Amino acid sequence: xxxxxxxxxxxxxxxxxxxxxxxxxxxxxxxxxxxxxxxxxxxxxxxxxxxxxxxxxxxxxxxxxxxxxxxxxxxxxxxxxxxxxxxxxxxxxxxxxxxxxxxxxxxxxxxxxxxxxxxxxxxxxxxxxxxxxxxxxxxxxxxxxxxxxxxxxxxxxxxxxxxxxxxxxxxxxxxxxxxxxxxxxxxxxxxxxxxxxxxxxxxxxxxxxxxxxxxxxxxxxxxxxxxxxxxxxxxxxxxxx
Amino acid sequence: xxxxxxxxxxxxxxxxxxxxxxxxxxxxxxxxxxxxxxxxxxxxxxxxxxxxxxxxxxxxxxxxxxxxxxxxxxxxxxxxxxxxxxxxxxxxxxxxxxxxxxxxxxxxxxxxxxxxxxxxxxxxxxxxxxxxxxxxxxxxxxxxxxxxxxxxxxxxxxxxxxxxxxxxxxxxxxxxxxxxxxxxxxxxxxxxxxxxxxxxxxxxxxxxxxxxxxxxxxxxxxxxxxxxxxxx
Numbered sequence: 001x002x003x004x005x006x007x008x009x010x011x012x013x014x015x016x017x018x019x020x021x022x023x024x025x026x027x028x029x030x031x032x033x034x035x036x037x038x039x040x041x042x043x044x045x046x047x048x049x050x051x052x053x054x055x056x057x058x059x060x061x062x063x064x065x066x067x068x069x070x071x072x073x074x075x076x077x078x079x080x081x082x083x084x085x086x087x088x089x090x091x092x093x094x095x096x097x098x099x100x101x102x103x104x105x106x107x108x109x110x111x112x113x114x115x116x117x118x119x120x121x122x123x124x125x126x127x128x129x130x131x132x133x134x135x136x137x138x139x140x141x142x143x144x145x146x147x148x149x150x151x152x153x154x155x156x157x158x159x160x161x162x163x164x165x166x167x168x169x170x171x172x173x174x175x176x177x178x179x180x181x182x183x184x185x186x187x188x189x190x191x192x193x194x195x196x197x198x199x200x201x202x203x204x205x206x207x208x209x210x211x212x213x214x215x216x217x218x219x220x221x222x223x224x225x226x227x228x229x230x231x232x233x234x235x236x237x238x239x240x241x
Numbered sequence: 242x243x244x245x246x247x248x249x250x251x252x253x254x255x256x257x258x259x260x261x262x263x264x265x266x267x268x269x270x271x272x273x274x275x276x277x278x279x280x281x282x283x284x285x286x287x288x289x290x291x292x293x294x295x296x297x298x299x300x301x302x303x304x305x306x307x308x309x310x311x312x313x314x315x316x317x318x319x320x321x322x323x324x325x326x327x328x329x330x331x332x333x334x335x336x337x338x339x340x341x342x343x344x345x346x347x348x349x350x351x352x353x354x355x356x357x358x359x360x361x362x363x364x365x366x367x368x369x370x371x372x373x374x375x376x377x378x379x380x381x382x383x384x385x386x387x388x389x390x391x392x393x394x395x396x397x398x399x400x401x402x403x404x405x406x407x408x409x410x411x412x413x414x415x416x417x418x419x420x421x422x423x424x425x426x427x428x429x430x431x432x433x434x435x436x437x438x439x440x441x442x443x444x445x446x447x448x449x450x451x452x453x454x455x456x457x458x459x460x461x462x463x464x465x466x467x468x469x470x471x472x473x
């Protein structure tokens with residue numbers, strides 16, 4: 001019994017595919033849709049757990065993105081405006097709205113040092129090729145960390161991968177460490193975030209770390225507590241289904 | 242079925258023949274935002290040759306490269322070991338965040354890849370890859386590498402043009418973004434073995450202070466370079 005029902009179902013799907021491939025009129029397609037139950041949507045669901053490994057660098061709300069092409073930064077190339085905004089101010093709204101984004105989520109708020117957060121992201125009917133993630137180290141001028149297009153194709157449901165991330169410099173703001181330029185708690189909110197002026201190399205590179213007032217930069221608002229080394233995040237990507 | 246089995250048998254036999262000649266596409270990226278690399282030396286060599294070993298003392302030829310960017314000594318070492326090499330693929334300095342690409346045809350038995358370049362401005366800092374075994378399987382392989390200290394010169398961080406082996410000081414800051422008139426960070430180099438570079442100190446006084454380096458420009462964190470090797 002079960003077999004024959006399956007056969008009928010397969011046969012009718014087959015004829016539907018043939019018909020819709022024939023470029024028939026709209027009305028005919030609508031008829032077919034009414035006759036056949038819509039296929040169950042397939043949901044790809046991922047759980048991303050992020051741990052802040054630094055001593056005193058809160059991370060701006062984490063941006064998590066599923067995409068099928070492209071990447072979000074390239075060493076030696078200028079930052080996109082969206083990346084500059086994220087790396088200078090921590091605002092991830094335009095980063096998540098980039099054209100290559102198929103699905104994007106933001107963490108609920110600042111991810112404090114030592115803390116972890118789990119963010120769920122899903123997409124329907126399109127197994128995503130890549131996952132990217134970005135966040136600003138907020139007690140810096142324009143440091144960010146994250147994942148740039150890690151491949152998801154080989155990750156099966158129920159499997160997970162763990163990675164650690166290094167920190168990059170967006171190259172869009174000089175690392176002056178002045179109180180007026182650090183948006184994080186180190187400046188008590190006195191510092192400016194995003195400024196479209198690109199008064200630096202204008203190329204993405206690895207971050208050299210912060211200097212701080214305790215290590216020889218007398219005009220710095222940062223202290224020894226804000227220093228960091230690589231890696232800065234631990235991330236686990238768990239595919240639920 | 243039989244043909245398929247035979248065929249994969251041949252493929253396995255070929256790939257197990259690890260000392261075969263190979264054609265490599267090599268890409269090197271300077272990941273830093275403030276450090277230049279002097280002419281890069283890349284060699285494919287046998288197990289009997291190496292450019293440097295961490296935890297060992299630098300050779301005279303490595304010292305020439307690490308203190309002054311002169312790769313002629315190390316390329317002679319590679320030549321005498323029958324290595325295949327590429328000298329200076331970037332045709333000069335490799336600037337911060339920049340990438341250079343080259344190809345290297347290896348001959349039978351040259352199974353290991355090494356790379357060195359001096360880091361400017363430093364006293365005797367260099368970026369290095371020591372004897373990475375070249376995979377026999379065609380594919381794209383990517384790795385990041387670290388900054389080392391040759392252990393041959395005190396990291397005084399004084400820019401005075403000193404690039405010859407044994408001469409104190411840093412030859413030059415190619416970005417023209419360093420200071421002058423520094424007293425010097427240290428006059429001693431107590432660890433004479435090749436070690437992971439502890440990083441430069443720098444200071445915020447470009448007209449004096451301890452260091453001629455700018456602490457917001459000339460520091461770095463590892464890794465400092467990425468190498469991608471395509472085995473054809």
